[in-house]
Amino acid sequence: MSRLVVISNRVPVPTPGVPPAGGLAVALSGAMEARGGLWFGWSGAKLPPGESEPSEPKITTADGVTYAVIDLSERDLDEYYAGFSNRMLWPLFHYRMELTEFTRISLSGYHRVNRLFAQRLAPMLKPDDVIWVHDYHLIPMAAELRAMGFRNRMGFFLHIPFPPPDVLTALPNHADVVRSLAAYDVVGFQTPSDVENFETYVRRERVGRRLPDGRFVAHGRAVTVEAFPVGIETDAFAAVAAASNRNALVRRVRDSLGDRKLIIGVDRLDYSKGIAQRIQAYETFLLLDPEWRGRCVYLQITPKSREEVPEYAAMEREVAELAGRVNGAYSELDWTPLRYVNRTVGRNALAGLYRQAAVGVVTPLRDGMNLVAKEYVAAQDPENPGALLLSRFAGAAAELDGALMTNPYDVDGTAGALARALDMSVEERRERWSAMFERIRDYDVTWWRETFLEALERDDEAPPSTGRMALVR
Template sequence: MSRLVVISNRVPLPDKSGTAPAGGLAVALQSALEERGGVWMGWSGKSIPSREKPGLNIQEHGKITYALVDLSRKDVDEYYAGFANRVLWPLCHYRLDLTEYARKDMAGYFRVNRLFAHHLAPLIKPDDVIWVHDYHLIPLASELRQMGLKNRIGFFLHIPWPPADVLFTLPVHETIMRGLASYDVIGFQTAHDVENFAGCLKREGIGRELGDGLFEAYGHVFRADVFPISIDTGAFAQAAQNSQRNAMVQRMHKSLGDRDLIIGVDRLDYSKGITNRIEAFEHFITNNPASQGKVTFLQITPKSRSEVPEYEDMQRTVAELAGRVNGAISAVDWVPIRYVNRSIGRNVLAGLYRMARVGLVTPLRDGMNLVAKEYVAAQRSEDPGVLILSRFAGAARELDGALLVNPYDIEAVSNAIARALSMPLEARRERWNQMMPHLLEHDVSRWCTSFLDALAEHGETGKPRQPAGSDQAA
């Protein structure tokens, strides 16, 4: 069996006992690496003075070699905070108003990808299978091809892929497309993302569709297909069941009394629709006076990318909005919104999901959104809650038992909250039973295996891989 080499922007190192950090993706990838042996490479999270040469820190844990790259402060500013998160992230989430393209950031993005390639290439064996993750590292395969590597290289995009009219606003869109065409298999979250990608190839005659998921562009044949990511469903369901013994979960349950709980869990990001959601909850409370004092909305929102100005602004906006709503509709013995601006441990989170009557997952745009799947997995089969889900989340393509909403329509989300809270038990059970078997079958391990199988199959049956050229705009 070929070794597996995983490259991601950040690497979740195991703890001293060798256990992977909590989280389905880390567990699944570590399991695949343990089975096959291999390398996991990425940024160490450390920034060093620009005058110092970025080093490579190698750590061995069992059959896995962790290769951590230090980046200079300039690299972090341009590659990560700049082009990746102020250009590609908003662009892929259809927020052209927030893209701030700067040529120096673009140059830094390609420079760091080249740095990763130069550190990675000496570690690669001829039959290694390489799996690159997410928008930070789109050009990596092209850099490796230029260095002569002919290994099978796959890429998985965890976020949405935009349509041609959005992508083509990016001055270096062709360089990005050329980078993607250097991979053997490209994985997207939904069929809509694949359609958008195909449209980008066709619009300017960049490439053509060959059928059966195969495309040709820049002289290279590759596969682009749907591989919806998931969670470790069984383990998360077990964590939720065990959470009733957790002291923090017990305190939360006691503090709620007989009130119904609505829960939202999101990283602090403008794509998550948090302000729209708070406004929808306010609309629900205001227009349903009988609910006042009988329902609590818990919004958990850990801080994110504080070095990016838009995220600092959003943190202030969300806090002020939650405070305004609480000030307007609170009672002496009731605060409608509990806003928590820090991370909550996985086991506690599973317990909070389990006690919540409604899961409110309403991003404005999302590649998948695993919170929706976690909420469903955490529910009690005999008395499940109701998932309210944005139709613009990738999870909406799979979770057919959710109440789908347009997150921009405040009144519609408000009405969905009212419907969810009043839904009879049998209807809630029926909806949950539509979703849970699917999640148990299509868990994160299956996602991992299906992608790697596709990459192996393409290497055996696809046309010979030719190194795709690279635009020198970088």
């Protein structure tokens, strides 16, 4: 069995005594432990002032997996990470063209760091390694390795949405992005809609076509392009939620609620998550359904992120002001309608809070998948599950058809859906939940990993499976 090499922007180097941060890290490290593996990427640290290029990668070995990381210079982070990755690709791929900022300097930095990654990784590669590259930061990685002479099987998975051609072509170097994707043997997207957007682009721009066996020819290379929706560790997360009564934080929150119903939202602070629109919808709900005042509490957990990007700082102020406005208008001496928390909550406590919540609100303006929706479903009590309110623009909406679907741009409609969720009978909640739970249990993170690797290790001449995208409702 060939060794698995994973390349990502950040590498979750294990710390003794500290469990892995999430299901994705567990799934990938588990695959590498089984077959031998190498995980390469950025350490998360900056080079000392005056140093422009990292030395040899720092190596850590744990459970048979080698973790190799390099530090990056402040210039690299400004241009590659904060610049092209997060001020051009991230907003554009989330359909926010008005927030994009393209410069030739940041584009040059993006390619420079991808080339640097390839150069530092190259001496560590073996001829039969299977290489799996993750996410938008590293789209050119296969092209850089191919230019160095590597002919290994290489796959790429995009964790965020792939936009339609009318959006993608706003990127000045859109042709290079698609040409870079064509350097891989397998390109994985989250949903069939993303695959359709890719197909429409290559057809409209006349750079490729779909073959009879389902693959694509793009820029002269045959590439497997399919939907592989990311899952979670469903059974493990459900078990943690079921045992959450032992968690002190969960008990304190439960005691503070009394008999009030909990509404929960959990999102990284990002303009793609629709947090401001969600708070406005909750404000409208309190206005239009006054009988719920004093009978429910909305908990919004929103860790800060990318504080070096100006748009995120502006959003932080906007959301804090909205939360203050709602509480100022509707609070009573013994009731605060909205609890807004700007810090990370541990996995065990979060599972317990999901289980307590009568409604989970997941309403991004655009999202590749959104695993919070799946975690909320996994955490529920089968006898008395909560209701999931889900944006139609989340990738998870293609699978979780038991959710109440909403349009986050329609504030009044979202407010009405919230009232319906709170009033939903336990019989309807059970019926909706059971179908969703079955789905996320069958197609969990292990299924995602194994299905992608099966496609990646398939012989070039073997026709791809014809049923994978049909697995997504």
